[in-house]
Amino acid sequence: MKLNESLLYSYSNEVAGAFIIRLKNNALSEQLAERCAHSCNQVGMPFEFWNAFDGTSGEILVPEEHQNQSWLKLLKFTSYKMTTSEIACAISHISLWIKCIELDAPIAILEHDAVLQAPYKRHAFRNSGCVS
Secondary structure, three states: OHHHOOOOOOOOOOOEEEEEEEOOOHHHHHHHHHHHHHHHHOOOOOEEEEEOOOOOOOOOOOOOOOOOOOHHOOOOOOOOOHHHHHHHHHHHHHHHHHHHHHHHHOOOEEEEOOOOOOOOOOOOOOOOOOOO
16 A cells, blocks of 8 residues: 555545444453443344453453454554553554544444443544534
């Protein structure tokens, strides 16, 4: 890809869909994610489940679908004030930011305990994470 091609992305404000972050094989997380999915279905918001990086054991476990991602080698965390779970949560969000770039469209990132009350179909801003 030439640099010029990457500068010509669409800047669409139409939200491509929602991604529900969940800890795979964690009963509470999966239960909450199902409730979140139900709320998405009720308001007509398309969604996918997104398996989170898991730091609950004290070690960061990488979901199988992300294990060979080249961007993982670029991450460096130098804050010793963050817990392993906080770092894993940040990496989960970074993985979805990369998905957003690949889709070339805004996405809604939902934690497993979110409940959608209305569909989020259009992002009001460009180059911003702000929600109106």
